[in-house]
Amino acid sequence: QTRSLLGVFEEDAAAISSYINQLFQAMHRIYDAQNELSAATHLTSKLLKEYEKQRFPLGGDDEVMTSTLQQFAKVIDELSSCHAVLSTQLADAMMFPITQFKERDLKEILTLKEVFQIASNDHDAAITRYSRLSKRKENEKIKAEVTEDVYTSRKKQHQTMMHYFCALNSLQYKKKISLLEPLLGYMQAQISFFKMGSENLTEQLEEFLTNIGTSVQNVRREMDCEVENMQQTIEDLEVASDPLYLPDPDPIKFPAHRNLTRKAGYLNTRNKTGLVSSSWERQFYFTQGGNLMSQARGDVAGGLVMDIDNCSVMAVDCEDRRYCFQITSFDGKKSSILQAESKKDYEEWICTINNISKQIYLSENPEEIAARVNQSALEAVTPSPSFQQRHESMRPAVQSRPPAARTSSTGSLGSDSAALSALSLDSLVAPDTPIQFDIISPVSEDLPGQAKSSGQSGRRTNPFGECGGSKPETEDSILHQLFIVRFLGSMEVKSDESPDVVYETMRQILAARAIHNVFRMTESHLLVTCDCLKLIDPQTQVTRLQFPLPSVVLYATHQENKRLFGFVLRTSAGRAESHQTSICYIFESNNEGEKICDSVGLAKQIAFHAELDRKASEKQKEIDRVKEKQQKELNKQKQIEKDLEEQSRLIAASSRSNQSSTEGQFVVVSSSQSEDSDLGEDGKKKRESE
Numbered sequence: 001q002t003r004s005l006l007g008v009f010e011e012d013a014a015a016i017s018s019y020i021n022q023l024f025q026a027m028h029r030i031y032d033a034q035n036e037l038s039a040a041t042h043l044t045s046k047l048l049k050e051y052e053k054q055r056f057p058l059g060g061d062d063e064v065m066t067s068t069l070q071q072f073a074k075v076i077d078e079l080s081s082c083h084a085v086l087s088t089q090l091a092d093a094m095m096f097p098i099t100q101f102k103e104r105d106l107k108e109i110l111t112l113k114e115v116f117q118i119a120s121n122d123h124d125a126a127i128t129r130y131s132r133l134s135k136r137k138e139n140e141k142i143k144a145e146v147t148e149d150v151y152t153s154r155k156k157q158h159q160t161m162m163h164y165f166c167a168l169n170s171l172q173y174k175k176k177i178s179l180l181e182p183l184l185g186y187m188q189a190q191i192s193f194f195k196m197g198s199e200n201l202t203e204q205l206e207e208f209l210t211n212i213g214t215s216v217q218n219v220r221r222e223m224d225c226e227v228e229n230m231q232q233t234i235e236d237l238e239v240a241s242d243p244l245y246l247p248d249p250d251p252i253k254f255p256a257h258r259n260l261t262r263k264a265g266y267l268n269t270r271n272k273t274g275l276v277s278s279s280w281e282r283q284f285y286f287t288q289g290g291n292l293m294s295q296a297r298g299d300v301a302g303g304l305v306m307d308i309d310n311c312s313v314m315a316v317d318c319e320d321r322r323y324c325f326q327i328t329s330f331d332g333k334k335s336s337i338l339q340a341e342s343k344k345d346y347e348e349w350i351c352t353i354n355n356i357s358k359q360i361y362l363s364e365n366p367e368e369i370a371a372r373v374n375q376s377a378l379e380a381v382t383p384s385p386s387f388q389q390r391h392e393s394m395r396p397a398v399q400s401r402p403p404a405a406r407t408s409s410t411g412s413l414g415s416d417s418a419a420l421s422a423l424s425l426d427s428l429v430a431p432d433t434p435i436q437f438d439i440i441s442p443v444s445e446d447l448p449g450q451a452k453s454s455g456q457s458g459r460r461t462n463p464f465g466e467c468g469g470s471k472p473e474t475e476d477s478i479l480h481q482l483f484i485v486r487f488l489g490s491m492e493v494k495s496d497e498s499p500d501v502v503y504e505t506m507r508q509i510l511a512a513r514a515i516h517n518v519f520r521m522t523e524s525h526l527l528v529t530c531d532c533l534k535l536i537d538p539q540t541q542v543t544r545l546q547f548p549l550p551s552v553v554l555y556a557t558h559q560e561n562k563r564l565f566g567f568v569l570r571t572s573a574g575r576a577e578s579h580q581t582s583i584c585y586i587f588e589s590n591n592e593g594e595k596i597c598d599s600v601g602l603a604k605q606i607a608f609h610a611e612l613d614r615k616a617s618e619k620q621k622e623i624d625r626v627k628e629k630q631q632k633e634l635n636k637q638k639q640i641e642k643d644l645e646e647q648s649r650l651i652a653a654s655s656r657s658n659q660s661s662t663e664g665q666f667v668v669v670s671s672s673q674s675e676d677s678d679l680g681e682d683g684k685k686k687r688e689s690e
Contacts, residue, residue, distance in 0.1 A: 048073035093185020101178035
């Protein structure tokens with residue numbers, strides 16, 4: 001019964017311990033929150049007091065706002081003191097009693113329980129040893145020790161049990177005290193806090209708060225009115241600025257101002273990053289007196305680009321970009337290429353720099369004087385010819401080379417041949433010849449002398465050489481040059497004897513594109529090698545077209561626009577290889593037309609010399625084969641003669657041996673005949689029988 005009753009008390013003690021732990025955590029959260037509130041209130045008061053030390057760029061010195069915040073800081077500081085007092089009271093009146101019960105009383109119960117369990121186990125072990133004593137008379141010393149052990153363990157168990165039972169009975173009263181004392185302390189602390197708050201929040205403070213509330217409402221009404229006005233302004237600006245959103249507005253509706261002596265705006269500037277490479281950077285440019293300034297994003301002030309007094313400005317063609325112009329200093333040592341965003345800005349910048357270069361900005365009425373030079377500004381806007389175009393007429397006439405080298409002599413020639421200048425346009429290109437504006441299928445499958453394979457047209461190609469199991473055709477080529485080109489079109493031509501064929505094909509293809517509004521161009525990589533010309537897809541590296549170099553019989557660039565170039569490909573028409581057709585392909589490049597033609601000419605020269613070397617090598621191999629064959633015949637003849645000599649020696653030796661054997665036989669026969677004559681008749685018969 002005691003053990004059963006003890007189990008009930010222990011179960012109740014465990015339930016009390018679990019509940020008290022939960023209640024302790026909840027009260028500890030209240031205490032932590034109060035401490036955080038006290039610290040946050042104190043920090044808020046401190047920040048409000050430091051407002052007068054802040055220097056806001058747009059705030060200015062607002063004494064009313066500063067004094068108001070100081071008043072708030074004072075009140076919040078008092079509230080912070082009240083919160084600090086409340087935190088102290090909660091620690092003493094709420095947290096201390098429940099902490100004492102949890103850390104002292106509940107732990108005492110657990111400790112006594114462990115001690116009682118140990119004492120009970122010791123008593124059971126002593127009783128077990130005592131029960132094992134023999135009824136026979138044994139050693140009195142062992143019996144005395146066992147009896148003493150039973151006495152000691154039973155006494156210890158009884159004393160521990162009494163203290164444990166007493167603690168369990170006291171726990172029922174301590175439980176009530178530990179629950180009521182913290183709650184009582186919490187309520188008393190809150191009441192004290194509210195009393196302090198009612199003493200601090202006087203009627204004067206209530207009047208102050210009312211005035212501040214009225215001021216906030218007035219500021220809100222002013223803000224709403226200002227927002228409404230700004231919204232209306234935004235709508236008006238959106239309607240008025242709609243045409244200005246276009247990057248290149250209509251010059252008729254928005255004409256350029258040609259009388260400006262000051263200008264500012266964003267321009268793209270060209271920076272050289274290598275020998276032939278360059279990059280473009282967008283910066284803000286503005287004029288300041290006779291100086292051109294630039295300012296990068298994030299810079300505090302602008303920097304000097306160049307002195308534009310007495311400078312020269314002209315429109316230029318640069319890297320296929322629109323609205324480019326070049327400014328050159330008066331001494332010619334410094335120049336800068338810039339790009340405007342629209343034609344209007346382009347013309348205004350040129351006119352403004354022209355006006356500044358003439359130092360019009362120094363006069364009293366610069367706009368009237370600028371109007372006088374408006375005509376010269378208009379002439380400066382007109383794109384000027386390039387250096388090569390200006391000196392085209394000064395170029396000497398290039399004489400035509402012998403017919404054997406005709407396929408590589410017409411590359412990048414701008415002058416016409418005198419012998420072919422009399423040909424009419426109809427004899428070059430038929431009027432109704434169809435034009436192909438896009439790359440449809442590889443022509444390499446239809447060209448003569450090429451093996452047709454299922455994967456030839458769609459195989460990925462590395463323009464700088466491949467490695468792998470299959471060896472590409474161009475792997476041994478000593479020339480690999482890559483150019484970026486755009487395919488304009490191709491058409492069949494009647495002749496491939498003059499560059500006029502290429503010029504006329506360019507004219508007809510560009511005219512057809514303009515008439516039919518065909519603006520799409522396929523960009524590819526043109527790989528020039530000593531074996532062929534390849535058009536490679538830039539993204540997938542798949543060979544689109546492949547032109548054998550021996551079939552390229554003519555190539556030339558445009559006489560004026562050096563970005564245009566073309567070549568004529570001679571192919572067999574269908575199965576009849578004797579009937580040849582010529583197709584002219586036209587491309588556009590990035591100012592590299594002459595370079596491409598020069599590269600094709602170099603490739604053909606290398607291929608020509610390689611062919612000569614190959615033929616010479618084949619001829620030398622043939623000579624070596626003939627010599628080797630003659631040497632083999634000579635060796636064979638010598639071997640035959642040697643065999644004949646050997647046979648003659650064998651025959652002679654055989655004849656000598658036969659002669660000696662014949663003489664021996666003759667001697668034997670003679671001796672036998674003499675013996676036969678001596679033996680008589682009987683002896684002859686016996687010998688014959690033997």
